[in-house]
Amino acid sequence: MKNKIYPNFDAAVADVPDDITFMSPGFGNVGVPRNLLAALNRQGAKNLTGISNNAGAVEDRVQIGILVEARQIKKMICAFTAPTHPSRITPFVEMYNNDEIDAELVPQGTLAERIRAAAAGIGAFYTPASVGTELAEGKEHREINGRTYVLEYPLPADYAFIRCWKADTFGNLQFRLAQRNFNPIMAMAATVTIVEVESEIVEVGEIEPDHVHVPGVYVDRIVKIPPDGIFD
Amino acid sequence: MTDKPKLKRQQMCDRLAMEFQDGWIVNLGVGMPTLCSNYVDPSKDIIFHSENGVIGYGPLAPEGEENPHLVNAGGQNVTSRPGMAIVHHADSFSLIRGGMIDVTVLGAYEVSENGDFANWRIPVRKGGGIGGAMDLAACAKRVFIAMEHTTRDGKSKLLHRCQLPITAPGAAKLLATDLGLFEIGPEGFVLREYAPGWSPDEIQDLTEAKLVIPDDLKAFRFRDSC
Structure with missing residues (x-):
């Protein structure tokens, strides 16, 4: 069985091209895949389109806002x-108001379902959310x-950066409580799925099949967060 | 303007929470509506749902006992509760669109007498913060609103028609403001309960929409009186 472990975050994102x-x-x-976002920030890929619930927060912790602030992102698709x-x-709000970054606003449930539809091979779907509003x-x-x-289309991606609790070497993933959120559907919707793992990467077979939240077939690269990594 | 005391935010949210029925699945919007979870009626089992897929969370976590993996829709650390379940975001909104939410309590900038409300976009800035509000407003069985009666400069937020882009047409059914409790029916805003010391005329003076004053108008119900 393929071993998908990468030695560090920089190696895991080294080949991410511009424009993806x-x-x-x-x-x-x-x-939040803070370590992978930090690595992507160091790697410097630019002209990116980001799909995320938020376009960044006011805080010191690493999140998608660091890529926005570094002008690596040309467009955000978010709620x-x-x-x-x-x-x-x-920084996103300032840049968006100054027309320095593009954005598409999507109701949160529609965002999640568009991602799920991309993962599930669905061509489009109808939702009652946003009917009668400006967004429809x-x-x-x-x-x-x-x-x-209202008709909505799938939202696929070239790469997904994922944060999980536990993985095995084949990339079967488990999440802890509310950590799950967008992680499983994004892991399943992208061409290349790269995962940072909080607690441990165990041997294949050590995670019960019934306890797998994302099957390893969706996962391409996994990196254990080292003691000096970003845990919070 | 008068400086008469108005209802406090917690009192407004307590009043809406009194309407929750045993076994209801309740989704609370970010900000003021989260105060609804501070009202606990031990005779009722309320299941709180959060957009991030947490079904059946407990009260806010006491300081020092936060679980970093468990937050509600506002990002506040909550506690787990026996029977709690976790799903991913798409399943969480399947639950919403599928009609499982008995009530969502949302904040608003404006509510109009036909039940439209606006809570995601203000004109001074590009873009908006829609979050899950459109999915919730379109699909929950009931939409309750908690908001101040007037803007900071005294303008009515209960309008004939919303001026801001709406979140959903005709969805709002019950509204608590700092001046009372309002039902939104076919005739528009019905003043059900008035804040202590406020007359219907005084409330109407601060309201752009025409209020219906029913014969069985009551004083506002507080937590201790239930």
């Missing part, structure tokens, strides 16, 4: 293009059984 689309999970600061609290002006303007609508829906 990538997915970065995380919600409420949990399940927040303005802060929930008006006083929290992120210009989109195809259809009435199904008396309810109006």
Whole structure:
């Protein structure tokens, strides 16, 4: 069975080219692939399109905002293009207001389902979310059984950067509690899936098949977070 | 303007939480609505759902006892509770769109008398913070709103028609403001309960929309009186 372990984060992202689309999970600061984002920041790939719930937060911790601030990202596809609290002006918000970065605002459930659809080989789907609002303007609508829906398309990516709790050498993954969030669907929707592992990488067979959250067939590269890595 | 005391945020959220029924699955929006989880009625088993896939979380974690892997939709550390379950984000919104949420409590900038409400975009800045609000508003069985009655400069947030881009048409059914409790029905805003010391006329004076004042108008119900 293929051993997918990479020695460090820099090696795991070394070949990420410019102009690709990538997915970065995380919600409420949990399940964010901080080490891989930091490595991508060091690696310097640019002209990227990012798919993530947020476009960065006001904080010191590493998150997608460091790539925005470093101008490695040309466009964000996310559920927040303005802060929930008006006083929290992120680098993204400033750049977006100055037309220095592009963005597509997607309702969070539609974002998740578009990612899942890409993973699942679904051509498109209809959702009731956003019907009757500005975000549904210009989109195809259809009435199904008396309810109006709007057509939404899948959202695939070239790369997904994933944060998990435990993995085996083949890339079977387990998550802890709310760390799961976007991680499984993003791991399944990207062409190349790179994972940072918090607790340990065990031998194949040590994770019960029933306890696998993401099958290793979706995972290409795994890196254990070393003691000097970013754990929080 | 008057400097008469208005209802506090916790009192507004307590009042909405009193409407939660035993066994309901409840989703609380970021900000003021999360205060609803501070109201605990031991006779009711409420299942709190969060967009990140946590189904059945417990109260906020006491300082020093936070589990770094467990947060609610606002990123606050919550505690686990027996029976809690975790799903990924797409399954979490399957639960929402599938009609499993009995009520979502959301904040708003504006609510109009036809039940439209706006809570994701303000004109001074490009973009918006929609999060999961459109999915929740379109698909939850009930939408409750908690918001201040007026803006900081005294303008009514209960309008004939929303001025800001809306989150969902006709979705809001019950509204708690710092001046009372309002039902939104076919006739528009019905003042159900008024804040202590406030007359219906005084509340109407601070409201752009025309209020319906029913014969069975009551005083605002507080936590201790239930």
